[in-house]
Amino acid sequence: MTWLKDLLGEPGRKVPPIGTFMKIPAVETVEIVALAGFDFIVLDYEHAPLTLSDLNHMILVARALGVAPVVRVPDHGYGDVQRVLDAGAAGLFFPHVSDRAECEQVVRQASHPPYGTRGAGGGMRAGNWGMAGRGNASYVKDGVEKVMRIPMIEEKVAVDNADDILSVPGVDAVFIGPGDLSMTMGLKMTDPEVQSAIEEVLKKAKAARVPVGTVSADAAGARRLIDKGYDFLLVSNDTGMLARSAMSLIDEIRA
Numbered sequence: 001m002t003w004l005k006d007l008l009g010e011p012g013r014k015v016p017p018i019g020t021f022m023k024i025p026a027v028e029t030v031e032i033v034a035l036a037g038f039d040f041i042v043l044d045y046e047h048a049p050l051t052l053s054d055l056n057h058m059i060l061v062a063r064a065l066g067v068a069p070v071v072r073v074p075d076h077g078y079g080d081v082q083r084v085l086d087a088g089a090a091g092l093f094f095p096h097v098s099d100r101a102e103c104e105q106v107v108r109q110a111s112h113p114p115y116g117t118r119g120a121g122g123g124m125r126a127g128n129w130g131m132a133g134r135g136n137a138s139y140v141k142d143g144v145e146k147v148m149r150i151p152m153i154e155e156k157v158a159v160d161n162a163d164d165i166l167s168v169p170g171v172d173a174v175f176i177g178p179g180d181l182s183m184t185m186g187l188k189m190t191d192p193e194v195q196s197a198i199e200e201v202l203k204k205a206k207a208a209r210v211p212v213g214t215v216s217a218d219a220a221g222a223r224r225l226i227d228k229g230y231d232f233l234l235v236s237n238d239t240g241m242l243a244r245s246a247m248s249l250i251d252e253i254r255a
C-alpha cells in the first residue's frame with residue numbers, strides 16, 4: 001500500500017493527492033475507484049451505513065490495490081479508532097474537532113504510547129498478522145510514523161481555535177468541512193463569511209506547515225482548490241458519481 005502520508009511529501013507531484021468519500025458498502029466500488037486512478041479513499045463511517053465488517057473488507061481491497069484507505073470515524077470514541085486502525089486504515093478523519101482538548105483526545109486514542117493510548121494489536125492486519133517482524137516493530141512504527149490523524153474543522157468555533165488545533169503534536173493534517181461549517185454558521189456555502197472562514201483556516205494551516213485538505217463536488221472546483229494551495233483533496237463520493245452519471249444518462253436519452 002502507498003500511504004497517504006508518503007504521497008503528500010512526494011517530490012515532483014504536480015497534482016496533490018486526490019481521494020473520494022466512499023459510502024456504498026461494497027468492495028466493488030472500492031475496486032472501481034482504485035482502478036480509475038484515485039490516490040486514496042475515505043470510507044465514510046460517520047454518515048454511511050458501513051459496518052465494521054464492511055470497513056474490514058473495503059480496507060483490504062484498497063490496500064491490495066495500492067490505494068490508501070482512510071476512515072472517517074463517527075465520533076471521538078475509543079473502540080472504533082482502535083479496531084479501524086488495526087484493520088489496516090492508513091489514517092483517520094475525526095469529525096467536528098472544535099478545540100485543543102478535543103484534538104488532544106482524538107490524537108491520543110490514535111497514537112501508541114508514549115504519545116497516546118492505542119493498544120498493542122500487532123496480530124491484526126496493521127501488524128501484517130503478526131508477521132511484521134520481531135516485537136511488532138513495523139506495527140508500532142507504521143502506527144506512529146505513517147498513520148495520519150486528521151481532525152476536521154467544520155464549525156466556526158473550530159475556525160477560531162484553528163491555531164490551537166494545528167499546534168497539537170501528532171496532528172498530521174487538517175481537513176476543512178465546508179458543508180457543516182456553513183450549516184453551523186447558518187449560511188450558504190458560497191456566503192463570503194463562510195468563504196473567509198475557510199480561507200482563514202487555509203492560511204493558518206499553511207503558516208503552521210500542517211497539510212490541509214478539503215472537499216469539492218467536481219473537477220472544476222477541485223482545480224480551483226488546487227490553485228489555492230490545498231495539499232490534498234476529496235472530490236465527490238461514490239453515490240454522487242453514480243447519481244450524476246445515472247441522471248445524465250437518462251436525461252440524455254429522453255432529451
Ligand code: 3PY
Pocket residue numbers: 154176177178179180181215
Ligand atoms: C463537511 O463538509 O461537513 C464534511 O464533512 C466534508 O464533506
Ligand code: MG
Pocket residue numbers: 095154177179180
Ligand atoms: Mg461534516
